[in-house]
Amino acid sequence: MDTAHPVIPPASPRSHRHWRIPKHSPLYQQIKALILDSLSEGEWRPGQIIPSELELAARYGVSQGTVRKAVDELAAEHLLVRRQGRGTFVATHTERQTRYRFLRLRSDKTPQAVQESTQRDFISCEQQPADAHVAAALGLQHGDPLLFTRRLLRFDGEPAILEDLWLPLARFNGLTAERLIDYNGPMYALYEAEFSVHMVRAEEKIRAILPEPEAARLLDVSTATPILSVERVAYSYGNTPMELRLGLYRTDTHHYHNALK
């Protein structure tokens, strides 16, 4: 087996080590970092199975327990998914369970369940240069090419979210407006399937605002109806910002649900 990323000297694996481990960081953290590298470099793609714990242990020249601790943490961070008896898989946003992981808007009537019938209407979808604000949020240069999209999301037919979305074209290989136009589904699933981009985490800034006339019209409310403004930056593996969203949420019929831990 090719030891692609030797943490440690090529290494008699079986016997106790008597040479010093370079005590920079714990071994399992180094293993975690190596697995993360393989993820961000695309060695294992979203949805795919990764090598078994014993294989990884052999590959990195450490014990199964050490690999286990590394994988445990990556699973806790939702980067990997363990399935007993089957193996360990690269996490996805496509499964039922994780499909709407970042969507916090709930209906006032059925506060428990996640939205079932979601309808998406594209309002516009075009290439744009980055203005100062978007460039700052996404770590780009002023004027860098973006794909801009505006969509209206309806829950059970009722307008619920008006969402603007900016994607840096340089980070989505082969993305075009046409590609998105007739896609109807969660964006994060598309990113994974078409561009091997997996969103790991996101940060939101939430405010109460009054909508512009155009937004009010689309959301089917008056301009005097307060609206929740949700600005989100989503990050991929290396803490690289990949997407900026500005969502306008109707909270007269819905609410934003947050669990504090």
Place this chain on the structure above:
Amino acid sequence: MDTAHPVIPPASPRSHRHWRIPKHSPLYQQIKALILDSLSEGEWRPGQIIPSELELAARYGVSQGTVRKAVDELAAEHLLVRRQGRGTFVATHTERQTRYRFLRLRSDKTPQAVQESTQRDFISCEQQPADAHVAAALGLQHGDPLLFTRRLLRFDGEPAILEDLWLPLARFNGLTAERLIDYNGPMYALYEAEFSVHMVRAEEKIRAILPEPEAARLLDVSTATPILSVERVAYSYGNTPMELRLGLYRTDTHHYHNALK
């Protein structure tokens, strides 16, 4: 040593076990539940040290590794805090790090840091019977006695939050209005110090609203300024709801920050 909660027969600890473990749930989960019991029964109070891993292992008749896994999970859930070389402690809301764990409002100017200078003005503080809404949220009977409090929080002198708060008197032993009136600090710290009530988690419903004239006046905004409405139920150890809050957050100068993982 008194084995107060024997998971398993009193137990020859040293030799390998050959009797069957009743495979209801993993051993470490049972240990976790026992530790949780000791926490909710007050055997170890907030801030106090709990027995060492080896002591717990002896007490429950399991290996150190099993105790470790149980404690690891409780630490991940912020119920315990591990300190290398010192011991394991019952988590508190009083430490610098965890002081404002549930407060998500950030200044637009200094989005990173947590609020430094917070001033609290009590507006009212009185006993009340529970109405239908509060009773439902806190799992009480209609009419059960509550302590109601309204406070205005200022950040750097500027009004930022107007907060209503309901506490079930039956669950706060010896709580009186007088006790709160001249207290100036985070509520959760007071609950721990005075009533041994530790908040473990909370759930929030967030909406955009227009404020009533009275609220607008106190927050020093017009009644046409949209305000963030944050309804929070906070839970103690046994998922017991202990507190209902209704916060009105100014988001013209601040924003609600949320990290999605």
Place this chain on the structure above:
DNA sequence: CAGTGGTCTAGACCACACT
């Protein structure tokens, strides 16, 4: 120095899934 949590290993066995 002794005592604590933190890391690492090795090996046994269990529970589950696929074939």
Place this chain on the structure above:
DNA sequence: GTGTGGTCTAGACCACTGC
């Protein structure tokens, strides 16, 4: 049955804290 992750144990050593 074989192979996977999940649990449990035992023991060695490391890193930190406080006496």
